[in-house]
Amino acid sequence: xxxxxxxxxxxxxxxxxxxxxxxxxxxxxxxxxxxxxxxxxxxxxxxxxxxxxxxxxxxxxxxxxxxxxxxxxxxxxxxxxxxxxxxxxxxxxxxxxxxxxxxxxxxxxxxxxxxxxxxxxxxxxxxxxxxxxxxxxxxxxxxxxxxxxxxxxxxxxxxxxxxxxxxxxxxxxxxxxxxxxxxxxxxxxxxxxxxxxxxxxxxxxxxxxxxxxxxx
Ligand code: AP5
Numbered sequence: 627x628x629x630x631x632x633x634x635x636x637x638x639x640x641x642x643x644x645x646x647x648x649x650x651x652x653x654x655x656x657x658x659x660x661x662x663x664x665x666x667x668x669x670x671x672x673x674x675x676x677x678x679x680x681x682x683x684x685x686x687x688x689x690x691x692x693x694x695x696x697x698x699x700x701x702x703x704x705x706x707x708x709x710x711x712x713x714x715x716x717x718x719x720x721x722x723x724x725x726x727x728x729x730x731x732x733x734x735x736x737x738x739x740x741x742x743x744x745x746x747x748x749x750x751x752x753x754x755x756x757x758x759x760x761x762x763x764x765x766x767x768x769x770x771x772x773x774x775x776x777x778x779x780x781x782x783x784x785x786x787x788x789x790x791x792x793x794x795x796x797x798x799x800x801x802x803x804x805x806x807x808x809x810x811x812x813x814x815x816x817x818x819x820x821x822x823x824x825x826x827x828x829x830x831x832x833x834x835x836x837x838x839x840x841x842x
Pocket of ligand 1: 638640641645663683687688714716717754756766768771792829
């Protein structure tokens with residue numbers, strides 16, 4: 627059983643941040659703040675921000691720190707974030723982490739733990755290139771590891787499954803490079819603050835059980 631917690635999920639693309647968030651959110655009333663999802667929503671609504679982000683995301687590059695930090699700051703100020711939150715995919719640079727620290731101090735809502743999902747590159751690339759997402763409800767599947775019951779159809783809502791444009795092998799490799807260069811330094815950053823918990827397990831049920839035990 628998890629108590630109210632303010633958590634960051636860090637991990638390379640495909641490490642399972644979204645998958646584990648989804649399982650926990652079905653059981654606990656955390657706010658889920660996924661910067662990737664917020665940006666994809668901007669793209670869907672064809673906003674100015676969405677058009678600019680789309681070019682960067684398709685190339686596997688990061689959206690500018692100030693833009694993403696501003697979105698997260700606004701989201702964290704909403705009342706549901708006082709009941710605990712999971713930050714999924716943010717921060718991704720030291721500058722973003724500094725901006726987050728400032729925002730949380732202002733909001734008087736400090737972090738409890740930072741969970742680092744550590745997964746081998748080979749497995750990450752296998753997962754990413756076989757990932758499918760539901761167009762309607764966002765549920766995450768995997769053709770190799772977590773297939774839907776009927777190919778191409780969401781088990782939960784019957785929506786159509788699709789492959790994210792940034793999940794091609796070429797873009798997935800670029801995203802991994804960006805992770806090691808720009809996000810990996812955050813591991814030390816949060817280790818020094820005594821907040822880091824590294825997860826090396828790859829079985830999702832065991833990961834959830836370990837988190838429930840560690841964070842109880
Ligand atoms: P974002 O959407 O955050 O993508 P990401 O961080 O690259 O992470 P992913 O969503 O690819 O992977 P995940 O760890 O959630 O894995 P998942 O659970 O889906 O960001 C996209 C882009 O937006 C960025 O490249 C950047 O351009 C921009 N952006 C976002 N945040 C930003 C920020 N803070 N600053 C700047 N730019 C930002 O799992 C992957 C697959 O593996 C699935 O198919 C799943 O079914 C399978 N799987 C997962 N876990 C398991 C398991 N335990 N066993 C078997 N299969 C599993």
